[in-house]
Amino acid sequence: MHQPRDSDAINALTFNENVLSNPAKYAIKWTYNLTVFNLTPSDAGLYRCTAGGVDYDAFLTVVDLPTxxxxxxxxxxxxxxxxxxxxxxxxxxxxxxxxxxxxxxxxxxxxxxxxxxxxxxxxxxxxxxxxxxxxxxxxxxxxxxxxxxxxxxxxxxxxxxIRTIYPGGYANSGTGIFNPGTFLFPNSGRNLTSGLPSGGLVSNQGAAPRGTFLIRFMKQSASENINWELQQYQP
Missing domain, CATH: 2.60.40.10 (Immunoglobulins)
Incomplete structure (x- = not known):
């Protein structure tokens, strides 16, 4: 029997191996197997097999994949x-x-x-x-x-x-640029290394204030090469 989706009516399709409905739509094999041909949305719903006075239900969903x-x-x-x-x-x-x-x-x-x-x-x-x-x-x-x-x-x-970009640079090519900020060297008579990597840039004694940009190049893969170029900068 078949109860269509959103319907209260339940319709008899077969009895034992006899098809009571459209034989072009339904077929029975070995008494217990119902085949439904050429599925359409109207074929969705509840299917019920009654055997020995006991009802067994299954629900058929007919899917039409998105366009x-x-x-x-x-x-x-x-x-x-x-x-x-x-x-x-x-x-x-x-x-x-x-x-x-x-x-x-x-x-x-x-x-x-x-x-x-x-x-x-x-x-x-x-x-x-x-x-x-x-x-x-x-x-x-x-x-x-x-x-x-x-x-x-x-x-x-x-x-x-997902292709993300870094502030001040591009990552779509696989390489990003990140500028975390500016270090300003004070006009003093001492060297300043605080906040910089070991062996990093220092200010010369008595030198005028200068600005230094720390630029970090981010590797996107272990095999990617990074080339560095040092240029003179006058604030």
């Missing part, structure tokens, strides 16, 4: 800031459940999901937004929007490569 899935990041992805990743699912039957994976880690609990424009036929759109705190460890990493349906996990997934 489009997109992942976008809102705003310029600067390290140290929080930005949103948005997964948009278009025209799916039924609207799926959405899971977020970032570098293989499940971050679904941090996402906000909204279903929109669900039609009477059951088709709808889903928008899921994940707030992500960006840092250099995420550059080049992967975000995945994974869609699941009742009885069908991980049916579809969309991927997005």
């Amino acid at each position: 489009n899935i997109t992942i976008e990041m809102v705003g310029e992805p600067v390290n140290g800031e929080t930005h949103n990743l948005t997964c948009q699912v278009s025209k799916s039957l039924p609207p799926p459940e959405v899971k977020w994976l970032v570098n293989g880690i499940d971050m679904t609990s941090r996402a906000a999901v909204s279903n929109t424009t669900v039609s009477p036929s059951g088709y709808g759109e889903v928008t899921s937004t994940l707030s992500l705190a960006l840092d250099e460890s995420l550059n080049g990493g992967g975000a995945e929007c994974v869609l699941s349906y009742r009885g069908w996990d991980h049916a579809v997934r969309a991927t997005y490569t």
